[in-house]
Amino acid sequence: MNRDPPLVLDIDGTLTRPEGWGVDPRVFDPIREWDAPVVIATGKAFPYPIALCHSIGVPELVVAENGGVIYTGDSVQYTADRAAAQAVADAYRDAGYELGWGSDDTVNRWRETEVAVNRDQPEDPLREIAADYDLEVLDTGYAYHVVEPETSKGAGVATIAEYVGFDLEATVAVGDSINDVSTFETVGRSFAVSNADEAARAAADEVLEAGHAEGTLSVLERVRGD
Structure with a gap:
């Protein structure tokens, strides 16, 4: 067999x-x-x-x-550090947007190397801010993931x-x-x-x-x- x-x-x-x-x-x-x-x-x-x-x-x-x-x-x-992704999330919030998961945010609470944003939030400003930090936004169909390109x-x-x-x-x-x-x-x-x-x-x-x-x-x- x-x-x-x-x-x-x-x-x-x-x-x-x-x-x-x-x-x-x-x-x-x-x-x-x-x-x-x-x-x-x-x-x-x-x-x-x-x-x-x-x-x-x-x-x-x-x-x-x-x-x-x-x-x-x-x-x-x-293989990645959450610090840069968190900086993108902070800048996104400062621009007036939200991550979209509520105050408890169990989607990101235990995430160690990236940040995920709800797909009901604006995508274009997220991509623009991520690019400023040399990061990418990966749309998996379930969330926008702020990730390192490598x-x-x-x-x-x-x-x-x-x-x-x-x-x-x-x-x-x-x-x-x-x-x-x-x-x-x-x-x-x-x-x-x-x-x-x-x-x-x-x-x-x-x-x-x-x-x-x-x-x-x-x-x-x-x-x-x-």
Whole structure:
């Protein structure tokens, strides 16, 4: 029997239900039973994918904050500094805008290398202010992320692959957004769920007929032991 290929999985739009942000529990058992490394690569703040790994019961191999935080299972690596992104957020507020998450702001509370802004807030002034600090704004379809240009999920995945020792060319990735493009370019085989944005669809080897977790489950069934 052939071994399962290493996996790289996004969260929002990829492991979630179509009607909301919640992770579809049907993905838990297939991921837990996978007999190759599974990397969770997301734009979410670092604690969220760690908690997901705990909930599923798999080793913590995580690329968080669009590549700003990498966890190899033994050590945390940071490829960006939140200070510049925070300066952009402060300047954005000073210009009369808000981040859009309310006073508690649990979206950014535990974020260590970037800042996320709600997509109902003005995008153009955010991009202009970010450029003043040599940063970029990444629109993932869920938030505007103020990021350093050098960070990417793909680079984080490559770091984990080298540390853990799995073959990137044999690796399968599933995603739905522009922030998954670098992952698709890093691995050997990539799938965009049907709800993916234009950038992800163009970069993927295949666009699936099904969306969200349903699409991801179809990939796991297809490539298992392939």
